[in-house]
Structure formats: structure tokens, C-alpha cells
Amino acid sequence: MRRICAAALAALTILLSACHPVGPDYHTPPAPQPQPAAWHTEGPWRPGDPKDQIPKGAWWQIFQDPELDRLETSVLAANQDLVSARARLQQARALASVAISNFYPQAGVSPSYQRFRLSGNRPSLGGVVDGPITQNAWNLPFVLSYEPDLFGRTRRSVEAANASYQAAGADLENVKLVLTAETAADYFTLCEVDAEIRILDDTVASMEKATALVQNRHDGGVASGLDLAQEQALLQATRTQATLERQLRDNYEHALAVLGGAPAPDFRVAAGSLQKYLPAIPTGVPSDVLERRPDIAREERLMAAANAQIGVARSAYYPSLQLAATAGFESTGIGNLISLPSSLWAIGATLAQPLISGGRIRAGVDYAKAGYQDSVAQYRQTVLVAFQEVEDGLAGLQVFATAAESQSAAVADSQRALNIALNRYTGGLVTYLDVVTAQQSLLSNQRQAAQIQGGQLVASVMLVKALGGGWDGHSLASVSVKPSLKTAFLP
Numbered sequence: 001m002r003r004i005c006a007a008a009l010a011a012l013t014i015l016l017s018a019c020h021p022v023g024p025d026y027h028t029p030p031a032p033q034p035q036p037a038a039w040h041t042e043g044p045w046r047p048g049d050p051k052d053q054i055p056k057g058a059w060w061q062i063f064q065d066p067e068l069d070r071l072e073t074s075v076l077a078a079n080q081d082l083v084s085a086r087a088r089l090q091q092a093r094a095l096a097s098v099a100i101s102n103f104y105p106q107a108g109v110s111p112s113y114q115r116f117r118l119s120g121n122r123p124s125l126g127g128v129v130d131g132p133i134t135q136n137a138w139n140l141p142f143v144l145s146y147e148p149d150l151f152g153r154t155r156r157s158v159e160a161a162n163a164s165y166q167a168a169g170a171d172l173e174n175v176k177l178v179l180t181a182e183t184a185a186d187y188f189t190l191c192e193v194d195a196e197i198r199i200l201d202d203t204v205a206s207m208e209k210a211t212a213l214v215q216n217r218h219d220g221g222v223a224s225g226l227d228l229a230q231e232q233a234l235l236q237a238t239r240t241q242a243t244l245e246r247q248l249r250d251n252y253e254h255a256l257a258v259l260g261g262a263p264a265p266d267f268r269v270a271a272g273s274l275q276k277y278l279p280a281i282p283t284g285v286p287s288d289v290l291e292r293r294p295d296i297a298r299e300e301r302l303m304a305a306a307n308a309q310i311g312v313a314r315s316a317y318y319p320s321l322q323l324a325a326t327a328g329f330e331s332t333g334i335g336n337l338i339s340l341p342s343s344l345w346a347i348g349a350t351l352a353q354p355l356i357s358g359g360r361i362r363a364g365v366d367y368a369k370a371g372y373q374d375s376v377a378q379y380r381q382t383v384l385v386a387f388q389e390v391e392d393g394l395a396g397l398q399v400f401a402t403a404a405e406s407q408s409a410a411v412a413d414s415q416r417a418l419n420i421a422l423n424r425y426t427g428g429l430v431t432y433l434d435v436v437t438a439q440q441s442l443l444s445n446q447r448q449a450a451q452i453q454g455g456q457l458v459a460s461v462m463l464v465k466a467l468g469g470g471w472d473g474h475s476l477a478s479v480s481v482k483p484s485l486k487t488a489f490l491p
Helices: 002-017 059-063 066-078 080-103 153-219 225-259 286-292 294-317 360-426 432-466 473-478
Strands: 106-109 112-118 133-146 320-331 343-352
Touching (some): 059 066, 059 153, 059 432, 066 080, 066 225, 080 153, 153 432, 153 473, 286 294, 286 473, 294 360, 294 473, 360 432
Antiparallel strands (some): 106 133, 112 133, 133 320
């Protein structure tokens, strides 16, 4: 009869464990509607062939810059924010393993020894008390307990833990994307500052020659002191600008040092030049962004975790069954502790059904539902921001492309104006003020051209970042912890 009851109880446990878990099943809520069918900003740089052109995991290689490749490698190897994100991922995996452990029976042993004295005046319920008694108590119990997952609380907990684990995986990818994009943006900005420094240094050298010319003319009585003072003032102001640009370069170099996990005093980046090459960046359609942005994937996984928590909260309405078994040895002496007469065992089950909780269970379910609605709003907001960032990147590249063309013409015109002003001044037709004005215009236009070129590269980086850097959300499917027989016997 005992065997029949045990088999019946086991069959009932298996049957109940196979029941559908309480709480809503997860379905990805729709993104903000209506979704745009295409990007508003069009441009000639968009190729027809899609996303395979962005290298997965090393998107910066599309710029074909060895120095940038070196910096990005150091960031991935030594950046402390990445170390922290990887640690958070391991924490999430450990929490998922903790949740899965509830699927398995829990076993333990708790040996104990106690020496005690019973009072000679102890109550005896009418019996005879034979004075005080001093005894030893040796215990070696083995305990086995198991709570069947009757209504899916453990399954929903594991579902939530695995979704949180996947969210941590997406967060790690997002940290990588943000850090590598920031490294590329700082590097290209540093190259733009280097270009401006070269322009200023070349302008200083040219102005030094012009100052010497005006000085000779002044000494010969041809040029006035005003002409000389104007050229000297412009020369000193240009030197000041070059000094300030070098200080700005130092700041970007130090920022790159921190990103690469290196001390700023020992870190150096060789003077760079602005490359003319702008990579073709495939954008696809707006719906692609939902699968290619790790921050969107993170919010979607957090939604799944919040949805599972509703089931965990609802399971508190239902009964829980606790199975327990104890076996071991108990004796007054250690010599005969491990013997058949000293053996003991117990087996039992406890069924608990909450009846009144003062609204605690209902409040827990309401809290879980509100958490899910919050995660849906966060997901949709992240999608809207993603659409904005891609559209900003496309618009920025379009504006920079137009500006670069017109600014190139402005530099050529300024150079021609300076040549004419110098010729007219040496011919005595104009004052030196015309030359100074032409020099200032040329310097301003040259620096503006360098800034636009640097802006194009940074805008390209930001567009790649907005598109997810070639990442694919399907890779998260492998980020999960599953029950296994080996795990069941781990401590």
C-alpha cells in the first residue's frame, strides 16, 4: 500500500508540474505605430546592397584606418566599463542558475553533538522521576526536500531570470557599441584638430614671411606703422589659436587614454590626418533597426522578464506542496551511532494554501502588472529614439556633403582673393588692411573646411552606431541557462 501511495503521489506531482504555468504568456508588443516604411532623408551614399557591408563585431573597419583599429582593440581589451558589463552578465547568469535550482530536490546533512542534563525536578505527568539525568546526543540526519512546481511559479521565475540574463547580454553589446563609437568619434575629432593645427602652423609661417615683407617696406619708408601693426597683431592671434588647439588635442588624447584603459600621462596618439574616404553605410528600412540595436533588444528582454514576473506573483494565489524526507542515525554514544538500532527516518508532505493575506498577494500582482506596463513604455520610447538617431545621422551626412562642396569652393575663392590683395598691395593700389582681411578669410574658411570634413566622419560613426554597428539581435537566443542532470547534483 505504501508503494502504491508513493507512486500515486509521484504521478500526481508529474501531472501537476506539466500543467500550463499561471500568468500571461509573453508576446512582443508592437513597436510605436505606425512604423515608417522608409527613412525620410535620402542620399547618394546609400548603396542598394544591404547590411553585410558593416563588419559584425568590428564595424570600425569600414573606415580602413589602422590607427583606429589599434585604438578600438585596446578599448575592447582594457576598458573598465566593459569589464563591469561582463561582470554584470556573469551575475545575471548566476541568478538564472539560482532560479533553475528550484527545479531540483534539495539535499543536505547536518551532523550534531549535544551533551545535556535533565533536571531532577522535571515534570513527569504522574510518573516517577529518578533524579537528574546527564546524557550525550549524537545525530547524523540526512534531509531531502522537494517542492513540485504545481502552478508554474518556478517555470515563470526561470523565464524571468533567463530574460534578464539575455537583457544583460544585450546591455554588454550596447556598452561595446557605445564605447567603440565614442572612441571612433574622439579619434576623428582629434584628427580634425590636428588638421586645424597644421592649417594654423602653415598660416603662422606664411604670416611670418608677410610680416618680414611689411617690416622691410616699413624700414624703407614705403609701408606705414599701421600696416606693420596690423600684420603683427594677426600673427600673434594666429599663434594663440594654434596654442589653444593643441590644448584641445591633449583633452581628446586623454579621453582616448581613459577609453583604452591606459593612464593619460603615458598615452600618446600620433598626429593624424583627415581621410577623404567616407564609407558607404547601408541603412535598410526602419524596421531593421528593431533587430539591430542592442539597446532595443535589452528593453525587449526586460519586457519579457516583467511579463514572467506577473505569473510569479499570481502563483501566490495557489497552493504549494512541500515534500520532505529525513533519514539518519541518532545515539547517546558515538560508538554505536552507525548501527541499525540507531537508524531513524521520516517522510511527509505539507500542502499550504493562502487564505487571507491582507491584500498582499493582490498588491504583488498589481505591482508586477505595473512593472510590465513600465517596461513596454521604455521599449517603445527606445524605439522612437532609435528612429530619431538614424534620421539625425542621415540628415547630418546630407548636410555635411552639401556643405563640404560649397566650403571647398570658398577656400579656393579665399586663396585667390588673398593673392589678388597681395599683388594690389605691393603695387600700391590698396592698403594692407585688404591683405589682412583676405588672410583672416582664408584661415577661417580653411578651418571651416577641416571642421566639416571631421564632422562628416563623426556623423558616419554616429549613423553606424544608430544602426546597431552590424549587431544582430538573433544572437541572444543562445544566451540562456537550461536545466540539466549534471546541474541537479551540484552543491
